[in-house]
Amino acid sequence: MVSGTLRTASAGRTSPEASATETPALTCSHLSAVYPGRQGDVQALRDIGFSIRDREFVSIVGPSGCGKSTLLRIIAGLQQPTAGSVSFGGASRPGTGLVFQEHGTFPWMTVVENLAFGLEMQGMPRDERQARALDYANRLGLGQFVHAFPRELSVGMRQRVDIGRAFLSGAPLLLMDEPFGALDAQTRWVLQEELLRIWLESRKLVVFVTHDLDEAVLLSDRVLVMSGRPGTIRQDVSIDLPRPRDSRRDHAAIREYTWHMWQLLEPDVRSGLAIKG
């Protein structure tokens, strides 16, 4: 049963708390994306519109293939939309930390060099960035592997390097595409906490794609629930749970949100897989 207390905002509008005068930090307006294909065009996104305020943590959930990665690449400026636009409150795109589904480590750099890369780009002196990267390698459980190359690591370890680099970059905009997907459950919990700690300390704007509805509720201020392809924003759900949240203590409230989202997603997930309910 879905409680009447869950708050949602219509697609294309800012969340209800945003004051009328506040300039959103990120606005996507009428975004569409079409890929040409041998068997005809594939419309990945259709008329996507939403705004995110500074310091908000927003997750995106949706059926596989609904265009979540496409949307993130467009926000990152790595891909042009077929129609529509992305604008930033501060005019130009802010410094952006990226963690994508495909592994983003540099294969020719060691773990510590990979971690320090963003700091080097910021012009941090060598000793300082080395110290920070080593400290972070330890925090990510990679202390014994600081001089290893990505090919010598497990999938989850490589993903930790990629996450660490984005965390260390200090970029005000973090775009993360299923960053914890390749991690075991315990590592995932620890890195969820670390991500929240970084977000609370530095108050970055985070856009976080996940398939895990519990993770979305645990971490986010708002969750954008997408439809199946062509992806549209089906509902903008505000998560009104106090922080810090605890997946065990707040289990019932979290479950209420995830159940609501699953009801929105289920028909499209089933039809995408051609499995009837």
Ligand SMILES: Nc1ncnc2c1ncn2[C@@H]1O[C@H](COP(=O)(O)OP(=O)(O)OP(=O)(O)O)[C@@H](O)[C@H]1O
């Ligand atoms: N480079 C590309 N060329 C052609 N089609 C593409 C390309 N990238 C994505 N697509 C198509 O666009 C649609 C959306 O893909 P996208 O990767 O954005 O989905 P997604 O929601 O991230 O899926 P998943 O949850 O499985 O990661 C899919 O039908 C996919 O086949």
Ligand SMILES: [Mg+2]
């Ligand atoms: Mg994807």
